[in-house]
Amino acid sequence: GLLAFVLAYRYLPADRRGPKTDRAGFDIVGTLLLALALGAYALAMTIGRGSFGPLNIALLVAAVFGAGFFVLVEARVASPLIRLGAFRNAMLSASLATSALVATVMMVTLVVGPFYLSRALGLDAALVGIVMSVGPLVAALTGVPAGRIADRFGAGRITIIGLIAIAAGCFILSVMPAISGIPGYIAPIAVITSGYALFQTANNAAVMSDIRPDQRGVVSGLLNLSRNLGLITGASAMGAVFAFASEAIDIATARAEAVAAGMRITFAVAAILIVVALAIAVGSRALTARPSLPGVS
Numbered sequence: 001g002l003l004a005f006v007l008a009y010r011y012l013p014a015d016r017r018g019p020k021t022d023r024a025g026f027d028i029v030g031t032l033l034l035a036l037a038l039g040a041y042a043l044a045m046t047i048g049r050g051s052f053g054p055l056n057i058a059l060l061v062a063a064v065f066g067a068g069f070f071v072l073v074e075a076r077v078a079s080p081l082i083r084l085g086a087f088r089n090a091m092l093s094a095s096l097a098t099s100a101l102v103a104t105v106m107m108v109t110l111v112v113g114p115f116y117l118s119r120a121l122g123l124d125a126a127l128v129g130i131v132m133s134v135g136p137l138v139a140a141l142t143g144v145p146a147g148r149i150a151d152r153f154g155a156g157r158i159t160i161i162g163l164i165a166i167a168a169g170c171f172i173l174s175v176m177p178a179i180s181g182i183p184g185y186i187a188p189i190a191v192i193t194s195g196y197a198l199f200q201t202a203n204n205a206a207v208m209s210d211i212r213p214d215q216r217g218v219v220s221g222l223l224n225l226s227r228n229l230g231l232i233t234g235a236s237a238m239g240a241v242f243a244f245a246s247e248a249i250d251i252a253t254a255r256a257e258a259v260a261a262g263m264r265i266t267f268a269v270a271a272i273l274i275v276v277a278l279a280i281a282v283g284s285r286a287l288t289a290r291p292s293l294p295g296v297s
Contacts (some may be wrong), residue, residue: 002077002137005061005107009147009223010135017273021173024083025078025079025081026079026262027073027074027077027079028079029073029077030070030073030074030080030081030082031079031081032074033066033069033070034070034081034082036062036066036270037053037062037066037067037070038063038229040059040060040062040063040066041060041063041229041232043059044056044057044059044060044062044063045235046232046235046238047059047151047234051145052202052240054290055182056083056228057283059201062237071084072149081218082213082218082222085216086215086218088134089205089210090284090287091206091210091284092207092210092211092222093284094218094225094280094281094283094284095203095207095284096205096223096226097197097223097226097277097280098125098159098163098199098203098277098280098281099200099223099226099227099230100227100229100230101227101230101232101273101276101277102163102166102196102199102200102274102277103226103227103229103231103234104231104233104234104237104238104270104272104273105166105192105234105273105274106192106193106196106230106231106234107230107231107233107234107235107238107266108234108236108238108242108266108270109135109189109192109193109205109233110132111234111235111238111239112133112238112239112242112262113128113135113185113189113241114132115134115251115254115259115262115263116185116259116260116263117131117132117182117185119251119254119259120178120193120200120256120257120259120260121178121181121182121185121254123182123196125166129184131186132133134186134189134190134234134239135189135190135191135192135193136145136193138189138190138193138194138197139193139194139196139197142194142195142198143197143199143200143201145286146158146162146198146200146201146202147201147205148204149198150198150201150202151205155202155203155205155206155209156202156285157202157208158198158201158202158207159199159281160197160200160204160240160278160281160285160297161195161198161273162195162196162197162202162203163195163199163277163278163281164195164199165191165192165194165195165198166191166192166195166196166198166199166274167271167274167275167278168191168275169188169189169190169191169192169195169265170188170192170270171267171270171271172187172191173185173188173189173192173263173264173267174264174265174270174271175264176188176264178256178260189228199292203223204223207219207223208220219228227230238266238270241265241266241269242262242263242265243262243267244262245261245262245265245266246258246261246262246292247262
């Protein structure tokens with residue numbers, strides 16, 4: 001963290017600001033409402049030790065009401081934290097939705113992977129860690145080439161290709177038998193994570209290139225928010241799908257065959273989610289590319 005601070009201070013260009021004409025204050029009420037809504041949602045998705053009880057339901061209801069009040073406040077204040085009109089941009093709304101869905105699926109690899117590797121394939125903890133490190137390593141090594149590819153062939157096109165790769169990897173895992181062993185798990189995970197690197201880079205580039213400079217900070221925050229909401233949802237909802245599909249009271253002691261079946265079903269659901277994200281991405285591209293009717297802006 002200290003090294004990152006020093007490098008940023010040394011190499012990032014200084015902000016150049018013109019004279020400040022807008023004296024509207026910071027949206028304190030909106031910020032508090034958003035924080036409370038997000039906190040309630042995070043707690044609703046993570047507490048309960050595997051059971052979704054009355055407290056989880058109450059927190060989820062609180063999150064919904066908090067989000068509703070946040071929208072009402074943002075529509076009325078002079079200087080809103082998030083300008084709701086920005087969501088009329090089809091590209092932005094589609095990118096946020098696809099980012100959340102993709103993050104939900106990527107969390108599956110982190111939640112389901114350790115159980116499958118240890119229970120179904122019988123690996124010890126050290127080997128599980130080594131195999132699990134392949135995905136993040138592939139994503140890290142693919143990041144910079146993904147940026148160059150997106151610059152050359154277009155961010156929108158590479159976004160679609162990245163989603164297709166993630167869907168293909170999930171589909172392969174949903175039909176992969178346990179006898180394929182470690183290589184049968186690593187290969188599709190490499191496809192998923194490389195596709196994720198392509199999607200993430202291209203999706204962010206497509207959004208940020210279409211946003212006014214004074215809105216880039218807010219939109220960057222929204223992209224991070226959608227990704228984190230997807231990670232929270234993936235850890236809980238997709239973890240529940242895995243536990244349910246494994247038909248085990250305690251997943252840590254489930255039979256190898258049950259864990260393998262649960263893994264395949266969970267990645268089948270993940271593939272469906274990516275197909276939905278792909279449909280949203282393709283639909284938004286078609287909508288933004290469609291010419292306007294004469295006299296209609």
